[in-house]
Amino acid sequence: MIFSAGLGTRFKPWTDKHPKPLALVNGKTLLQRNIEYLQQYGIKDVIVNVHHFAEQVEDAIVENDGWSSDLLVSDERDELLDTGGGLLKAKDLFNPGERFITCNVDILTNLDISKLLAFHEKNKALISFGVTDRKTSRYLLFDESSRLCGWRNTKTGEEKISIPLSLTVEGLGVRFEKAYSCVVVFEYDIFRLMEENNFTGKFSLIDVYLKLAAEHRIMGYDHTGDKWVDVGKPESVAVAESLFL
Numbered sequence: 665m666i667f668s669a670g671l672g673t674r675f676k677p678w679t680d681k682h683p684k685p686l687a688l689v690n691g692k693t694l695l696q697r698n699i700e701y702l703q704q705y706g707i708k709d710v711i712v713n714v715h716h717f718a719e720q721v722e723d724a725i726v727e728n729d730g731w732s733s734d735l736l737v738s739d740e741r742d743e744l745l746d747t748g749g750g751l752l753k754a755k756d757l758f759n760p761g762e763r764f765i766t767c768n769v770d771i772l773t774n775l776d777i778s779k780l781l782a783f784h785e786k787n788k789a790l791i792s793f794g795v796t797d798r799k800t801s802r803y804l805l806f807d808e809s810s811r812l813c814g815w816r817n818t819k820t821g822e823e824k825i826s827i828p829l830s831l832t833v834e835g836l837g838v839r840f841e842k843a844y845s846c847v848v849v850f851e852y853d854i855f856r857l858m859e860e861n862n863f864t865g866k867f868s869l870i871d872v873y874l875k876l877a878a879e880h881r882i883m884g885y886d887h888t889g890d891k892w893v894d895v896g897k898p899e900s901v902a903v904a905e906s907l908f909l
Contacts, residue, residue, distance in 0.1 A: 665754060666698050667747050668769040669715035669740045674896045675770075683717040685769045686724055687895065689904045693724065694769050694895060697908065699731045705777040707765065711757050713738040713750045748858070748867040755855050766869075768846040772908050773892040775847050783885045784849045791854065791873065794845030795884040796892060803841035804873075804884060812882040813839060815874055826877035842884050844870070845892060 672684030685695040692700075699710060710733050714721045718741050725735050738754040745753055751766065758764055765777065775794045784792035787810075795804060805814035805825075813827035818841075829839070848869070861875055873882050893904045 665711040665713070665738075665751065665758075665764065665766045666695065666702075666769050667713060667750060667766065668695060668721060669713040669718075669744055669750060670770070671716050671744065672770075675898060678898060679716065681717075683714075683721050685712075685721055687901070689772065689895065689901060690909055694772070695721070695724065696728070696731050697772060698767055698769055699733050699735075701773075702765070702767070702777075703731075703733060707777075708733040709736075709759075710734070711736045711738055711754050713740050713745075713754060715740040715744045743866065745866045747869040748863060748872050749865055751869065752855065752858050752863065758852065758855075761852050763852060764850055766848045766850065770895045771846045771892070772895060772904055773845060773847060773890060775845060775887045775890050775892070777847070779887075780847065780849055780885050784883065787881060787883045789849075789883040790851050790857075790876065790880040791848060792883040792885055793848040794887050795842035796845060796886065796888040796890070798843040798888075798892065800843040802844075804844055804870075805839040806842055806884050807840075808838065810884050810886065812873055812877045812884060814877075815870065816841065824874050826874050842886065845887065 668685040672679035675684050678687055686693045702710060712735055714737055722737060736757045738757060740750060780792060780794060801817060801819045803816045804812060805816055807813050814823060814825040816823045857876055858872060891907045893907060895901060895904050
């Protein structure tokens with residue numbers, strides 16, 4: 665699933681008349697680039713959620729014949745649901761029982777999905793996602809085994825702790841700050857767990873991770889050194905174009 669429904673408020677003035685998924689980087693839309701990224705790993709069945717200028721996204725999908733992938737649309741025209749709510753709404757579009765991957769349309773990266781999957785299987789995780797040593801204000805916190813144990817906002821000092829230090833590997837009292845890369849592997853059981861934990865409506869996947877981390881293995885795969893760009897603002901297009909030809 666490619667999360668594509670956001671308003672793109674940071675990307676104005678483009679998003680006053682267009683959806684961010686159709687913003688261009690070296691002549692290709694962000695949506696096309698993410699579809700082709702997934703195709704590199706044999707992933708051609710893709711769900712795309714839509715909200716802001718939804719018709720433009722749908723028209724682009726039809727005009728380009730899905731860029732040679734089989735695309736299904738999850739319609740969020742009535743209400744924008746954030747990443748967690750958007751995923752849960754799309755539940756019926758997934759193949760029951762099958763592992764799946766999500767990414768964000770405004771993130772471009774060359775993270776090796778096959779290595780992420782191998783890491784996920786080795787750790788017998790419920791969820792595994794890419795992380796790097798990139799500087800940010802909001803970090804996910806991991807123990808020595810790369811298991812998620814919390815979240816920290818370095819600007820406000822706020823913390824959300826899922827696993828106390830005393831329960832981390834070897835109890836060494838160390839937490840490692842990593843930045844979230846937005847490429848995620850999920851076991852299908854995530855849908856049952858979201859429903860059992862009363863997640864409804866609009867909510868973030870980060871909240872889901874922090875809620876489930878104490879009882880389930882949620883792992884961070886460090887791919888520091890790979891290309892990664894948040895194409896969230898117009899000025900970031902030039903950065904993206906220098907890295908993704």
